[in-house]
Amino acid sequence: MSRLNVLISGAGIAGSALAYWVARFGHSATVVERSESLRSSGAPVDVRRPAMPIVERMNIVPRLREASTVVSGWTLLDEAGERSAHVDLGTLWRLRNEIELPRGDLSTILYETSRDCAEFLFGDSITSLTQDAGGVEVDFERSRPRRFDVVIGADGLHSRVRRLVFGPETEFVRHAGLYVASLPLPPSVDPGRDIIMLNAPGKTVGLHPSRDRPLALLIFWHPEIPDFDAWETKQHQRILEATFGNLGWRVPEVLAAARASRELWFDAVSMVELANWARGRVAVLGDASSCASLFGDGSSLAIAGAYTLAAALADHPTDHETAFVQYQTVHGKLVGPRLRALSLVAALLVPRTRIGISIRNRFLAIAGPI
Ligand SMILES: Cc1cc2nc3c(=O)[nH]c(=O)nc-3n(C[C@H](O)[C@H](O)[C@H](O)COP(=O)(O)OP(=O)(O)OC[C@H]3O[C@@H](n4cnc5c(N)ncnc54)[C@H](O)[C@@H]3O)c2cc1C
Numbered sequence: 001m002s003r004l005n006v007l008i009s010g011a012g013i014a015g016s017a018l019a020y021w022v023a024r025f026g027h028s029a030t031v032v033e034r035s036e037s038l039r040s041s042g043a044p045v046d047v048r049r050p051a052m053p054i055v056e057r058m059n060i061v062p063r064l065r066e067a068s069t070v071v072s073g074w075t076l077l078d079e080a081g082e083r084s085a086h087v088d089l090g091t092l093w094r095l096r097n098e099i100e101l102p103r104g105d106l107s108t109i110l111y112e113t114s115r116d117c118a119e120f121l122f123g124d125s126i127t128s129l130t131q132d133a134g135g136v137e138v139d140f141e142r143s144r145p146r147r148f149d150v151v152i153g154a155d156g157l158h159s160r161v162r163r164l165v166f167g168p169e170t171e172f173v174r175h176a177g178l179y180v181a182s183l184p185l186p187p188s189v190d191p192g193r194d195i196i197m198l199n200a201p202g203k204t205v206g207l208h209p210s211r212d213r214p215l216a217l218l219i220f221w222h223p224e225i226p227d228f229d230a231w232e233t234k235q236h237q238r239i240l241e242a243t244f245g246n247l248g249w250r251v252p253e254v255l256a257a258a259r260a261s262r263e264l265w266f267d268a269v270s271m272v273e274l275a276n277w278a279r280g281r282v283a284v285l286g287d288a289s290s291c292a293s294l295f296g297d298g299s300s301l302a303i304a305g306a307y308t309l310a311a312a313l314a315d316h317p318t319d320h321e322t323a324f325v326q327y328q329t330v331h332g333k334l335v336g337p338r339l340r341a342l343s344l345v346a347a348l349l350v351p352r353t354r355i356g357i358s359i360r361n362r363f364l365a366i367a368g369p370i
Contacts, residue, residue, distance in 0.1 A: 002317045003027055007138060007148040009126050010155035011038065013045075013103075014286025014302035016110035018154060020058060021310030023117035027317070030148070031114075032140065034155070036123040038108050043182050043217075043265070044069050044210060045106060048098040050334055051303035060113055067105040069211050073194040076361055079354075081198060081249035084361040089195070102210055106299060126151075129164050131280045150320050151282045152309065154302075157270060159288030165279050175224040178269040178346060180294050181240060183261045184213045189253050198249050199360075202352045205244060205251050216254045218244060219269075219294070219350050228268065236266035269294045269346075271339060278324035285309055290335045292342040295349065301338060305331045 004027040008015045011033035022029040047055060047064055055061055072090040077083055093100065111120070121143055129151060130137040139145045153161025163169060191207035191214050198205050203220035220243050229235055240258050244251050258264050270293045277289045286302035287293065309327040316323040351357045 004149045004313060004317050005135075005147075006030070006313070007032065007126075007136070007146075007151045009151070009153050009159075009161045010034075010286075010288070011111055011120060011122070012107055012154060012156055012286065012302070013110060013299050014288075014306050015152075015154035016107060016114045017054070017058075017303045017306035018152060018285060018310055019118035019120075020110070020114035021307050022313065023114065025310055025314035027313065029114075029118035030121065030146075031118055032121045032124050032126060032143075034123070034125045038104065038111055043103045043215070044071075044100050044208060045103045045299040046098055046100050046297070047106065047303070048096065048297070048300050051300035052097055054303050054307045058113055060109055061099075063109050064099045064101055064106070067101045067109065067211070069100045069102065070193055070209050071100060071195055075194045075196045076364065077196065077198040077249065078357065078361075079198070079200045079247070084358075085365040086194075087364060103299065105211075110303075126160060126164065129161070129282060131282065136281050149281065150313070153282065153284040153288045154286050154306070155288055157272060157287045157291065157293050159284060161282065162274070162284050162288050165282045166274060166284070172274050173270050173272050176269040176271050176292060176294075176342060176346070177221055177223070178294065178350065179220055179222055179225075179239070179266065180269055181218040181236060181258070181264060181266040182215055183254075183258055183264045184215050185254070185257055187214075189216070189250060189257065190214060198247070198251070199351060199357045200247055201354055201357065202350065203243060203247075204350045205247065205249075205254060207250065207254075216257065218254070218258075220244075221346075221350060221352060224268070230267050233264055233266075236264060239266075267293070271342065273339065277328045278321075281320055283309065283324050283327065290332075290339065292339055295342055295345040296338050301331075301335055304334060 006022050006029050008031045011031050019029040019031050074087040074089050076085040124140050124142045128139040135147050136151050153159045191209050196207045206217040208215050272291045285305050291298045308331045312323040312326040351360050
């Protein structure tokens with residue numbers, strides 16, 4: 001069998017999972033990660049079908065369970081802070097064989113599972129990619145130039161590989177109509193073991209127990225903010241005050257924590273859509289290729305996509321074009337429905353009107369969660 005030399009940009013969920021499966025299928029994987037080390041992030045993500053059979057084959061389910069959040073339920077509050085519905089999430093997740101854990105723990109576990117079978121270059125990034133008939137010449141910010149058979153951009157929503165090879169972000173990334181912020185909370189704001197979610201029309205504030213430190217999630221509908229800067233914390237604090245400052249319950253405490261926090265994260269919720277996930281010897285994976293950056297099962301799809309791509313390369317080691325077509329054909333069937341479901345899920349979790357909130361709560365009280 002011809003042994004492929006695969007370069008992966010990004011040691012996130014998709015990148016580390018891909019490195020593992022590329023190596024398991026007998027090829028060579030190098031991962032270049034911009035950060036000096038893996039950053040921890042408390043934002044919880046779910047590992048569920050279609051990722052579950054894949055993580056089972058990686059033998060990491062016990063570690064994922066050990067790292068799982070302590071959530072047992074989901075309590076919904078109305079605008080006045082009165083309880084309006086409750087869902088037993090712990091039982092539901094057990095029945096559905098799903099695990100919720102902080103995103104940082106998931107990416108660390110995937111990295112630790114793949115680091116012995118792949119080469120990892122931390123604190124570096126690709127600067128240029130030049131393809132020819134036999135391979136890809138790659139320049140890096142720090143490492144010497146190298147040549148690979150194929151290059152995979154698993155470098156997230158704002159992928160550099162996608163920009164270098166496919167075109168500017170504005171062609172593929174569009175605003176989904178919402179913004180989201182998250183931040184760790186001081187111990188004084190303790191939600192217990194439930195996710196507690198207060199809804200007002202068009203906005204929601206959630207307190208999440210996570211595992212070690214509870215966190216807040218603030219989500220709201222808003223048209224694209226023209227001068228929005230994903231790195232400008234003062235601007236984020238101003239926007240949060242203007243949007244949530246009129247709410248009671250524990251929201252003033254959350255806003256005070258946001259004012260004091262150095263770990264406030266804020267971004268537009270985006271949709272990424274590319275007609276073709278490959279160009280020549282370069283392909284994109286995970287959020288870089290297709291995602292709804294919130295409510296889209298991004299982590300599970302990133303793991304499933306990594307397996308599908310590695311399997312396609314293993315099936316066609318001398319024909320990357322056929323491998324990439326197989327990858328997109330198989331994985332696209334999972335991704336398409338999730339992208340189409342975004343507006344429905346967003347409307348259910350962040351209803352825009354009081355009537356919408358009340359219908360949703362009555363529905364949940366009878367039917368359980370979505
Ligand atoms: C608040 C929030 C809640 C979420 N909840 C869920 C959930 O419940 N369930 C779920 O399934 N998903 C959830 N997601 C989505 C999920 O986190 C992503 O879809 C998933 O992390 C995508 O994985 P990825 O590997 O494609 O990208 P990422 O995890 O973003 O990884 C990309 C990696 O590439 C690196 N990188 C970036 N640029 C470069 C560069 N130029 N060079 C080298 N490396 C680079 C980054 O540092 C990072 O390590 C949530 C997201 C958010 C923001």
